[in-house]
Amino acid sequence: MTKPRVLLTRKWPEAVENAAAELFDVTLNPDDKPLGRAGIRAALENYDAVLATVTDDVKEGTFTNLKPMARILANYGVGFSHIDIEGARAAGITVTNTPDVLNDCTADLAMTLLMMAARRAGEGEREVRAGKWTGWRPTHMIGTSVTGKTLGIIGFGRIGQAMARRAHFGFGMPILVQSRSAVDPVILAETGAVQVDTLETLLPQCDFISLHCPGGVVNKHLINADRLALMRPTAILVNTARGEVVDEAALVDALKTGVIAGAGLDVFEAEPTVHAGLLECQNAVLLPHMGSSTRETRVGMGMRALKNIQQFFDGIEPDDKVN
Numbered sequence: 001m002t003k004p005r006v007l008l009t010r011k012w013p014e015a016v017e018n019a020a021a022e023l024f025d026v027t028l029n030p031d032d033k034p035l036g037r038a039g040i041r042a043a044l045e046n047y048d049a050v051l052a053t054v055t056d057d058v059k060e061g062t063f064t065n066l067k068p069m070a071r072i073l074a075n076y077g078v079g080f081s082h083i084d085i086e087g088a089r090a091a092g093i094t095v096t097n098t099p100d101v102l103n104d105c106t107a108d109l110a111m112t113l114l115m116m117a118a119r120r121a122g123e124g125e126r127e128v129r130a131g132k133w134t135g136w137r138p139t140h141m142i143g144t145s146v147t148g149k150t151l152g153i154i155g156f157g158r159i160g161q162a163m164a165r166r167a168h169f170g171f172g173m174p175i176l177v178q179s180r181s182a183v184d185p186v187i188l189a190e191t192g193a194v195q196v197d198t199l200e201t202l203l204p205q206c207d208f209i210s211l212h213c214p215g216g217v218v219n220k221h222l223i224n225a226d227r228l229a230l231m232r233p234t235a236i237l238v239n240t241a242r243g244e245v246v247d248e249a250a251l252v253d254a255l256k257t258g259v260i261a262g263a264g265l266d267v268f269e270a271e272p273t274v275h276a277g278l279l280e281c282q283n284a285v286l287l288p289h290m291g292s293s294t295r296e297t298r299v300g301m302g303m304r305a306l307k308n309i310q311q312f313f314d315g316i317e318p319d320d321k322v323n
């Protein structure tokens with residue numbers, strides 16, 4: 001029996017590429033260059049499965065007048081706001097993602113950003129590396145304490161819950177939650193979290209805000225100038241979700257004028273371009289979308305994507321079908 005023809009749009013961890021090559025007739029991307037919209041369309045027309053990532057433009061228009069050979073688009077990553085899910089469905093293409101395997105890793109990075117922004121770790125490192133450190137003094141690099149402060153979590157899925165556990169059990173932080181749907185009281189009780197109805201209620205009560213909601217049109221600029229103004233002037237915003245959730249121009253303004261104290265960002269509106277104003281903000285910690293970037297997790301994500309296409313070609317509904 002001929003093996004399904006499968007394309008990996010980017011370079012994947014070697015262990016996963018090897019596993020893929022055993023199972024399928026695989027085409028790799030050793031140069032690791034993004035394919036672009038035209039390349040993705042060509043891939044969908046010429047392969048049985050396309051294994052994509054967040055850097056692939058599969059948004060509205062991708063499926064217009066497409067004659068797809070592919071019947072499955074397996075995303076390597078949990079977020080899929082870069083994929084026109086409805087368009088894929090209309091074109092008869094199943095879309096899958098890779099949830100669960102990156103929960104801890106992403107929550108670890110959110111906590112890292114929270115701590116770095118609170119304790120001015122990026123600034124301190126820049127000072128040392130620039131040879132500008134003149135020695136210990138009582139007023140040097142004063143940050144803000146984390147222990148016992150209130151954390152507001154927006155979006156309380158698996159990553160949000162993992163963040164709550166770290167903050168609550170590691171740092172004694174009371175947790176407030178805002179989420180579109182009612183969270184199971186058992187889940188809230190695990191970290192003593194309290195769900196509030198609106199962002200307007202949540203934001204003024206928190207010392208830290210961490211975003212864990214999906215991206216896409218529905219949450220575009222959820223955090224805008226008006227909502228930043230509701231945060232405490234001492235508060236810090238952390239975003240490991242999706243860049244579009246925050247209005248970056250409004251955030252730059254808020255960081256520069258003291259509307260909020262700081263931010264820790266792993267995701268950006270126009271990746272890999274970062275708003276020039278953010279680069280000027282010493283009170284922003286900026287990381288290059290590395291929430292899931294551990295060896296273990298990146299292999300786990302790949303294996304999960306392979307499992308999804310294996311299930312699909314075995315005639316089973318993939319565990320992580322999203323459309």
Ligand code: DGY
Nearest residue numbers: 054076077078079292
């Ligand atoms: C994810 O899994 O969503 C990461 O952000 C990479 O896409």
